[in-house]
Amino acid sequence: MTLDNSKTIINFRIKLFGATVVFIAYIILAYFSKTIKFPLLGLSDTAVTLILVAVYLLIAFLPMILNYQFVFFTDENEKIIFRYFNAGITGGKKNSVEIDKGSFAGYNTETRMFGMIKSIVLFQKFHEGVAKYPPIFITALSKEERSKILRSLESFSPSE
Numbered sequence: 001m002t003l004d005n006s007k008t009i010i011n012f013r014i015k016l017f018g019a020t021v022v023f024i025a026y027i028i029l030a031y032f033s034k035t036i037k038f039p040l041l042g043l044s045d046t047a048v049t050l051i052l053v054a055v056y057l058l059i060a061f062l063p064m065i066l067n068y069q070f071v072f073f074t075d076e077n078e079k080i081i082f083r084y085f086n087a088g089i090t091g092g093k094k095n096s097v098e099i100d101k102g103s104f105a106g107y108n109t110e111t112r113m114f115g116m117i118k119s120i121v122l123f124q125k126f127h128e129g130v131a132k133y134p135p136i137f138i139t140a141l142s143k144e145e146r147s148k149i150l151r152s153l154e155s156f157s158p159s160e
Contacts, residue, residue, distance in 0.1 A: 001152055002074040008140050009070045009087045012063055016089070019059045026052055064088035067117055067137035075152050080104055082122070084136050097133050099124045106157045109150070110135060118146065120153070 029035040030045060038045045064086070072083040080099045086092030105123035112119075119135035138146050 001148060002072075002076055003145055003148060004072040005070060005141050005145060008142070009068070012068065012087060012140075016060060019056050023052055023056045060089055063140070066113075066139050067119070068140040069137045071136065071138060071141060073149050073152075075101075075156070078102075080122075080153070080156060082136055087140060095134075097122060097136070101156050104153075104156050104158070105130050107150075107153045120149070122153075 026036070026049075030038075030049070036045075038048070040048055043051075068087040069084045069092075070087050072081075074081045078101055080097075080101060082097040083094070084096075085094045099122060103125045105125045107123065108121045110119045110121060111117065116139070117137065118139050119137045121135050122133040124131045124133070138149065141149070
């Protein structure tokens, strides 16, 4: 099975671009060309601007707060492969985890912030012991994609 969440990440980038265009257009229309007349909806120019700034910052920074990551997963060959990077405003370092199916020692799922942030921690057997990989955040994956990955990992986990 192979899957990635590139459509989710692209949709996020499109929403961020749209929010940026709307915000810049508002600033130009309200403050430079004075096309928008205040009070607007009973709110002053300062109140409308603060609301738009808050909404823009929420759209821009929520994926960073929730640790949205682009995730590519495959288990089609002799290895379990995860490739991932942060999908916020600033791109992140690209990471890759490749574990031979025979040395896969299992996984743990973690949730934080009342279940809003979800991650997977992978384990691999070595001669010296078991290695623990840094968490891979799966918050940006759909519920169906998360369950497919977890079912796949479960099928390769050693039975104890």
